[in-house]
Every structure is written in C-alpha cells, then in structure tokens.
Amino acid sequence: MFNKKTIHLIGIGGISMSSIALMLKNMNAKVTGSDIQESDITNNLIKEGITIEYGHHPEMIENADIVVYTAAIHETDSERIAINKYNKTSYERAEFLGLLMKEFKNSLCVSGTHGKSTTTGMLANIFLTANLNPTIQVGAILPEINSNTHIGNHNYFIMEACEYVDSFLHFHPTSAIITNIDNDHLDYFKNLDNIKKSFHKYVGLLPEDGYLVKNNDDKNSNNLEKYTKAHVITYGINNFADYEAKNITCNNLGHYSFDIYHNYKYVTRINLNINGKHNIYNALSAFALSQNYIKDYSLIKKGLEEYHGVGRRFEYLGKFNDALIYDDYAHHPSEIKTTIESVKSVKHNESWAIFQSHTYSRTKEHLDSFANILSEFDHIIIATIYPAREINTFNISEDMLVEKIKEKNKNVIYINDFDKIVNYIKNNVKPNDLVITIGAGPINKVSKKLISLN
Known part of the structure; x- marks a missing residue:
C-alpha cells in the first residue's frame, strides 16, 4: 500500500x-x-x-x-x-495509524486512563518471549527492545491506544485491554460521562471473534460489555472475575507475587520484577489476553517475570550524595497515588517530590486532588506548569497549588527554573532520602542532572 x-x-x-x-x-x-x-x-x-x-x-x-x-x-x-x-x-x-493497522492480521490494543504503557510493555514482552516477533508501538522506551518501536511481522501488532481527542476511534482493534476509565483530558471530554461514551464507541469497534479484556474492579468499566460483540474476559482482585489474583505477597524491593486463578482454578504463580501493587492488575490483563493467542502458560509467565518496566514509570536512576533518585511519568492524581505506594515500598528517610503539572486545564480540574496527594511527601517542590498544547486561559497558577499544599502544613516551595531546583536539592537533601521527579513534561531533566553530578 x-x-x-x-x-x-x-x-x-x-x-x-x-x-x-x-x-x-x-x-x-x-x-x-x-x-x-x-x-x-x-x-x-x-x-x-x-x-x-x-x-x-x-x-x-x-x-x-x-x-x-x-x-x-x-x-x-x-x-x-x-x-x-x-x-x-x-x-x-x-x-x-488506523490505516496502518489494516496491514496486520491481529491488532492487540491497550487502552485506559492509567497503565497503558506498562501493560503494553508487558503484553509485548510476552509475545517476544514466545518468539512471535510482533510489531510493537508503545508510548515509552521498552528496555527489552531499547526503543518505543519494534518492527516485527504482520501477524501481530501490539500497540498503546490513547483515547485523547477520540484518537482510538480511528483504529481497527482485533482485541483490546481496557485498564480503567477515569477523569482525564477534560480539556477535550469536559466530563466523565463523555469519556465513558468514547470508550463505549471504542469497544464497539471490536469484531465478534475478538476479545475485550476489562477490569472488574474498576467501577467506570462496569458496562463495557453492553457495547461490544467481542468475547468479554474480566480480571480483578476484589470482585469475582474470570482471572483473579490471590495469595498476594510483597518482598522488600516492593515487587509483588501472586497466584492466578482462572474460573476458580489455580493456573500459576507470578513473581513480578517491578514495583507497585497496581502492576498486579496490569499483569493480570496481559495474561488474560495472551492466553487466547499463546497456549503455553509457562511462556506467558516467563514474559511477565522477565519484564522490568518501561522508561519513566517509577524508574530508579541512581544516587546523588547517597540519596535515591527516581523519575515517574505520573500526571494525574490517581497515578501519583500509585507512585506514592511505590515510594513507600522502598526503604528511605525523607521523601522529596519535584512535581511539574502537565497542562493548565488538568491543573485547574484537579487542583485540590493534587494538593491532597502531594501532601503525602515530606518535601514538595512545584515546578512551572508544562503547557503542552495549551495557553493559560484557565485562571490557574503554580502559586495556587503551593497555597493549597501550605494549608496542610507541608514543606512546599515553587521554583521556576530547573537549574535552581537542582541547586535547592543539592543544598538540602540528605543521605538515604528519596527524591522523585513527577510529571509527563521534561521535569526528568532535573533527576538526570542530579545523577550526572556524582
């Protein structure tokens, strides 16, 4: 073509x-x-x-x-x-991209407000482990291929499918994972109901012989099965699902292990090598979809256990003056909450969050939630809002977020320059502290600069 x-x-x-x-x-x-x-x-x-x-x-x-x-x-x-x-x-x-998808026999798409890149990476690594040589497109760097792209064959196209501006409605998915549905991209969708309607249209694109894998613990995904002709597969921890995680344990590195049950029957135990309880959900969804294409459970297990995450997802970068330096792409309050859970799983003294909010509209919409969740850190540095595609017509500023956090009696400061943030950390951080840059913009330049100073 x-x-x-x-x-x-x-x-x-x-x-x-x-x-x-x-x-x-x-x-x-x-x-x-x-x-x-x-x-x-x-x-x-x-x-x-x-x-x-x-x-x-x-x-x-x-x-x-x-x-x-x-x-x-x-x-x-x-x-x-x-x-x-x-x-x-x-x-x-x-x-x-929708046109390109027509070149592939099976297009396996991962969508949802949170966890898309990680789940796409898991799914991709499973198919690579099974020697199926998929073509891959993911929204972050996947260490297993040292890229966001792998050019494989035309049997399988594994891709991250974003809902923003209804982009995924142009696609032609054979099967789809929906990780969750949450309030985001409100500059376009305006409200949660419109976001749900977009996902309803999306799952309607699936063919009858395709698969929809949905999170049974996510209330906003409850009715997705009503809008698709595809086979529906559910996964979860707290509610009955086709695929369930049980006997969950966590080691001192923050890595979770769990048993997978399919229709009440034990299948296998998974030992993840990435931080965070949320990754149990991501792994369950990847397992649930993969078993429709790969019958050897041991290959699926191996692909999940040998997966080490994608770039900028609670990524450990190294140390600065014996303080731990991390970076995370989180840019929504729910994602930052997940990041905090990962931070708590790592042994450290005091925590330092360097947060760059992504877009004025998101900052305005989630101002109180950002203040509440960031207040769980010991020290908070607010960087200049990253505008992306927007101009500031939302009557919002960094100082407004700082004041909200100060109301909670927290140690917070606004610093409008990355080099000044680096100097502030240099002068204040102590050995065994944990410093994390948070945001979808270029705030990771700060954490990279700190590492380079060693």
Missing part, C-alpha cells in the same frame, strides 16, 4: 510519529519529516536513513505523496497550508 511512496510526517519527533516513521520505512516507503527541535528520537531516525529538517519547511510538502500530521500541528502552520496549496493527500496521525 505504501511501497515506494514518499510520506512526509510533520512532528516526526513525537513518540507515536517516530514509530510510524519506522513502520513506513520497513514497508519500503520513502520517509521524510520535520520537527521543531532536535532530540534523541530525531537523531535515531536520521541514523535509520530518514531525512529530517528542523523548523517549518513547506517546500518538503511538494514532493510528498502523503502527508501525516499530529493533532498538535495547527491548521495555520505553514506546512499544513502547503498541503492545500499542493493538493496533497493528508491524514491526522490517528487516522493514518
């Missing part, structure tokens, strides 16, 4: 767009791209033989057969304008 076509990607440095670029190159397309700035991702693409220019380059559109752009690229962008000027066929990223 794309053989020898010239395809230009606007915003090629994004985690999803870079994956699309590699997939297209594997399909023998000529791939070009543009992005605002150089990054590790763009440098890696250039090494793969992909032509990339930085800044705005409308002249690159003239020679393209197809142009793909992300939702973040506004219609007033010079390259978007050039699409109309040269009368080129164009697609928004999600639309085009």
Whole structure:
C-alpha cells in the first residue's frame, strides 16, 4: 500500500510519529519529516536513513505523496497550508495509524486512563518471549527492545491506544485491554460521562471473534460489555472475575507475587520484577489476553517475570550524595497515588517530590486532588506548569497549588527554573532520602542532572 511512496510526517519527533516513521520505512516507503527541535528520537531516525529538517519547511510538502500530521500541528502552520496549496493527500496521525493497522492480521490494543504503557510493555514482552516477533508501538522506551518501536511481522501488532481527542476511534482493534476509565483530558471530554461514551464507541469497534479484556474492579468499566460483540474476559482482585489474583505477597524491593486463578482454578504463580501493587492488575490483563493467542502458560509467565518496566514509570536512576533518585511519568492524581505506594515500598528517610503539572486545564480540574496527594511527601517542590498544547486561559497558577499544599502544613516551595531546583536539592537533601521527579513534561531533566553530578 505504501511501497515506494514518499510520506512526509510533520512532528516526526513525537513518540507515536517516530514509530510510524519506522513502520513506513520497513514497508519500503520513502520517509521524510520535520520537527521543531532536535532530540534523541530525531537523531535515531536520521541514523535509520530518514531525512529530517528542523523548523517549518513547506517546500518538503511538494514532493510528498502523503502527508501525516499530529493533532498538535495547527491548521495555520505553514506546512499544513502547503498541503492545500499542493493538493496533497493528508491524514491526522490517528487516522493514518488506523490505516496502518489494516496491514496486520491481529491488532492487540491497550487502552485506559492509567497503565497503558506498562501493560503494553508487558503484553509485548510476552509475545517476544514466545518468539512471535510482533510489531510493537508503545508510548515509552521498552528496555527489552531499547526503543518505543519494534518492527516485527504482520501477524501481530501490539500497540498503546490513547483515547485523547477520540484518537482510538480511528483504529481497527482485533482485541483490546481496557485498564480503567477515569477523569482525564477534560480539556477535550469536559466530563466523565463523555469519556465513558468514547470508550463505549471504542469497544464497539471490536469484531465478534475478538476479545475485550476489562477490569472488574474498576467501577467506570462496569458496562463495557453492553457495547461490544467481542468475547468479554474480566480480571480483578476484589470482585469475582474470570482471572483473579490471590495469595498476594510483597518482598522488600516492593515487587509483588501472586497466584492466578482462572474460573476458580489455580493456573500459576507470578513473581513480578517491578514495583507497585497496581502492576498486579496490569499483569493480570496481559495474561488474560495472551492466553487466547499463546497456549503455553509457562511462556506467558516467563514474559511477565522477565519484564522490568518501561522508561519513566517509577524508574530508579541512581544516587546523588547517597540519596535515591527516581523519575515517574505520573500526571494525574490517581497515578501519583500509585507512585506514592511505590515510594513507600522502598526503604528511605525523607521523601522529596519535584512535581511539574502537565497542562493548565488538568491543573485547574484537579487542583485540590493534587494538593491532597502531594501532601503525602515530606518535601514538595512545584515546578512551572508544562503547557503542552495549551495557553493559560484557565485562571490557574503554580502559586495556587503551593497555597493549597501550605494549608496542610507541608514543606512546599515553587521554583521556576530547573537549574535552581537542582541547586535547592543539592543544598538540602540528605543521605538515604528519596527524591522523585513527577510529571509527563521534561521535569526528568532535573533527576538526570542530579545523577550526572556524582
């Protein structure tokens, strides 16, 4: 379909767009791209033989057969304008990804408000362990492939499917995991009911011979089975489910072990090698879907137990002056709550949270919840809000979050510069403390800088 076509990607440095670029190159397309700035991702693409220019380059559109752009690229962008000027066929990223999915026999998609990347990584590692050589697209770096992308065969496409702006409604899933449904992306959805409706439409895309794997402990996922023709498989801990975790234990590293029961019958015991009780749910869902494609339970078990997480998910980076340094992508109160559970599982003295909220709309919507959950740390540093796609029309500021936290008599400060945050930590952190950067923006630059100072 794309053989020898010239395809230009606007915003090629994004985690999803870079994956699309590699997939297209594997399909023998000529791939070009543009992005605002150089990054590790763009440098890696250039090494793969992909032509990339930085800044705005409308002249690159003239020679393209197809142009793909992300939702973040506004219609007033010079390259978007050039699409109309040269009368080129164009697609928004999600639309085009939907086209790519048609090239695969089985598209296994992981969706949900929280846990998508980790669960996608687990599922991918299971299929890699079983030597099924899947094509993989995940929204983070997977250590097992040292990338967010693996180009495999066309039998299996394992991908993370995001609900934002209804992106996943352009997809063609064969089977789907829904980890959970929660209040997020309210700049687009406005309320939880609209989020649920989007997921209802999504599961309706599944074919009759496909599988929907849903979390029985998540109240917002309760009625998903009403909206799909696919086979429904449930998993959980607290309520009866097709796949249940029982006899749960935790070692001194914060790694959980549990027995899996299928329809009340013992199947196997799983010993995870990543932190956090929430990963029991993620592992259960990956196990439940995998068993429909892989009949040897020992391979599924091996894939889960040899999985060591994806980048920026309670990731241990090293030490600074004998303090433990971590980074976490959490950017929603529910995710930070999970992060705190992981922090508590690690032996340390005092805890330091360096939090960069992601988008003004999310900060406004969850201001009280952010204040409540961050107050569980001993020390809190608030960084400048990362705007992403937004401008601040929400009457929200970092100082408002600081004041909310101060009401709880907590040690909190707002610092508006990453280098100043690094210096503050240098002057105040003690040996055996735990420092964690939290947020989906570039706040991890702080934790990386601290590590580099050793």
